[in-house]
Amino acid sequence: MSDEVEMQYELAQSRSKTFYANFDRKDELQHQTHYCPGCGHGIIHKMVARAIDELGIQNRTILISPVGCSVFAYYYFDVGNVQAAHGRAPAVGTAVKRSRPGSIVVSYQGDGDLSAIGSAEILHAANRGENISVIFVNNAIYSMTGGQVAPTTLLGQWSTTTPGGRKAENEGYPLHVSELLGALEAPVYIERAGLGDNKQIAQAYRAVRKALENQVRGLGFSLVEILSPCPTIWKMSAVDAQHWVRDVMEKTFPLGVIRDRTKEAQPRKMPEAAVSTSEIPQLLGIEHEGPAESHAAPFVRPKTTNLQVRVAGFGGQGVLLLGEVLAEAGLDAGLEVSWLPSYGPEMRSGTSNCHVRLSDEAIDSPLVVRPDVLVAMNEPSLHKFYESVRPGGWVLYNGDAMPEGCDRSDLQVLARPFMQIANQLGDRRAGNMVMLGALLECTGALSQETIDKALGRMVKNAKWLELDKRALAQGRELLRESLKEVCHEG
Amino acid sequence: MADTGKRDRGSLRIDTDECKGCGLCVEACPPKVIHLSDELNHYGYPTATYVGAGCTGCGICFLACPEPGAITVLRLAHAGSSAAKAEMSEGVGR
Known part of the structure; x- marks a missing residue:
């Protein structure tokens, strides 16, 4: 198409401004993510970036990266970034949100991170109703480490540690995190979406945006679980993996809204701190702040270093x-x-x-x-x-x-x-x-x-x-x- | 593009250096106007290729694509939409 013709067209969908212009993690490949072809992370990254663009919150968003394939999310998102220890993203997110109440905290986690090692953190963050948004990427397996069984692995699904398929007697049943959290009182919004076809993808985007919007409105805890393909570890083509999400995964993890109190919820108010920081030394009976005075000769520092x-x-x-x-x-x-x-x-x-x-x-x-x-x-x-x-x-x-x-x-x-x-x-x-x-x-x-x-x-x-x-x-x-x-x- | 005097409602630009050839856009495209190239790019992937006509500008391929900027979707501008043109001439090329 010639430039002349192209001048009649305007941008409809293009690279989000929330992504860095260059990904400087490697000397080469500065325009690509490190994800495999057909990986759901890339698609979900774009959803998060687009929602940030649309809500105009790039300058106050703080993304908590997990451990897993998406550990390098901070190389891609031009927002505040914290990389948390394995599974601890909701706890770190809690601290960030409470110390910077004006920030928009997005905890981005996979199923190994959130539903296995981090199951305690997510449960309690949800139970406290922390005003954060959690994006839970569920591909039913530990992918970064090569395909071990995860709590979310389907019954009968192959993994390197369930070579004969997952059996309920031995490895238990697939963990339904969203339903589990849906039984709690505090969460405002929980939805399970998927990347199985165009319709699912469009709905997943609406859910991601809603989870972020709820936080902007100050409503409380929101979580979107997204069933996501892993072509590499599932050993499928990208398109087959996408279909597997829709045709197989969805049977175990039905899509839909599990909790939605966004209409009736009121903005959460945090209680006032019992005492201010400046009062603490007095309460503890400490007269001087800082180190005690020394009678030794004052330490003379060398020239400025x-x-x-x-x-x-x-x-x-x-x-x-x-x-x-x-x-x-x-x-x-x-x-x-x-x-x-x-x-x-x-x-x-x-x-x-x-x-x-x-x-x-x-x-x-x-x-x-x-x-x-x-x-x-x-x-x-x-x-x-x-x-x-x-x-x-x-x-x-x-x-x-x-x-x-x-x-x-x-x-x-x-x-x-x-x-x-x-x-x-x-x-x-x-x-x-x-x-x-x-x-x-x-x-x-x-x-x-x-x-x-x-x-x-x-x-x-x-x-x-x-x-x-x-x-x-x-x-x-x-x-x-x-x-x-x-x-x-x- | 056959010049029938009537423009397609949409058009595509594909960054062949960024595309990893997963084929999700080919699957997602409702009018089926994207295919994978026979030639491989610098990194050894076949790349998504617009057949050159028939795009409706729906943007579904963009949502289905895992790479941030591999696909750019354009839509036919409405007459007098100069702001959009200005934005395009500034922002598209990388």
């Missing part, structure tokens, strides 16, 4: 130890520190990295997204984190020279074959300490004395300790030399 470091390389290069020594020494120096080893769920090929922060002030998050110093022990790590380094920051790279494409002019760089240099000192495994030496020299963050003390605690072998100290000194020297070179060139 706020150092964020990312260390990355292959496993076995000493990535984590480098970070640990830095953090331990920071502790000795009286700083706030954090050390966070980082492994992605699909990064099992032996790469390793850690986040280290040293600061005068309390550390808000142990994540280092924009490092001041990047220690890259191999080329893939360099490429992965190079662009994230703060302007004016340092890159220490284990290689003869910076590879092509790494030519930012706003960074200071030291590229040396650190592992080989360590080898000349006695053992290539001390390469991490040569790099740490260079790091300490370029940041000036900690005294050599504090580093030696921390190192002494962590490295028990005297021979290694001696080698590591020489490696640290060598690293400092390499950096000083490189600065001199720059001066001469300049």
Whole structure:
């Protein structure tokens, strides 16, 4: 169709503004979700996003992601996001809603999460009538872990743990969560919908929207259960899986409204707090807020420190130890520190990295997204984190020279074959300490004395300790030399 | 599209990089004007393809599709709906 013709058309259905423009979870595939072809999660995500758009609540929505395939929902929804421990989303949602009453809390959960490990949380959240909206995605099996039996698995249904089909005598009957919650007094709205055909999908959307709208109106607890296909684990084509929802699943889990008191319900009022926060110290007989006064000499902090470091390389290069020594020494120096080893769920090929922060002030998050110093022990790590380094920051790279494409002019760089240099000192495994030496020299963050003390605690072998100290000194020297070179060139 | 002088009520745009070829839109489409391509996309999936005519703009394929932006549904604008055109020229392309 030519553009000229297309100009006569207007948008009817298009990508929701509630989704991020790019999904930056992976380097590639930034436009796709991680769900399998034909997965119900994608369809239900779009329903939630569309309802948020239509109700105009994007800026006050807080989505609680569960454990399950939809654990990564926070990569897709451009709203407030909290990822809860397995099954605990309704409890976390309760806390979020009570501490931020103006927010719209959506607890998005699968059947393993909600009906098995989280059965207590959902029951009590519903029984308290918490003013939250729960989207319960039921595909009658544990899919992310490979297809084990779930409380919702149908009688006779195959799973890896019921290879002969589910039997009531052994695994019990399919759990009807919606009916169970429908027996409680507090819930305002409970409906079971499905994704089995066009009609069901349209009804499922109306239910999702209603569940969110009820919360906007302040009415109380709403839950929509959606029977959803899992083509991969059910071992069916996407279309067959859709039909299976309609033709088979629906017989066990009949669709329809189980509870609807939205017409007569009044907006819920939370009771006033018994005492205000400011009154609590007085009630407890505490005279001073904050730490007791000390008679010791006041602690003098070193000069202002706020150092964020990312260390990355292959496993076995000493990535984590480098970070640990830095953090331990920071502790000795009286700083706030954090050390966070980082492994992605699909990064099992032996790469390793850690986040280290040293600061005068309390550390808000142990994540280092924009490092001041990047220690890259191999080329893939360099490429992965190079662009994230703060302007004016340092890159220490284990290689003869910076590879092509790494030519930012706003960074200071030291590229040396650190592992080989360590080898000349006695053992290539001390390469991490040569790099740490260079790091300490370029940041000036900690005294050599504090580093030696921390190192002494962590490295028990005297021979290694001696080698590591020489490696640290060598690293400092390499950096000083490189600065001199720059001066001469300049 | 055969130019009979009368436009279809709707039209489709499909992002072939985003489509995973599940075929749910093919199944959902009431006038059956979507099919799966013979060629595979960059990621190895056949992709949904609009046959080029007959779309009613009902939007059911959009609801049935699991990907956020694989399908965009367009509807014939009413005369004088310039706001809609302005929105389209700004917002559609990614």
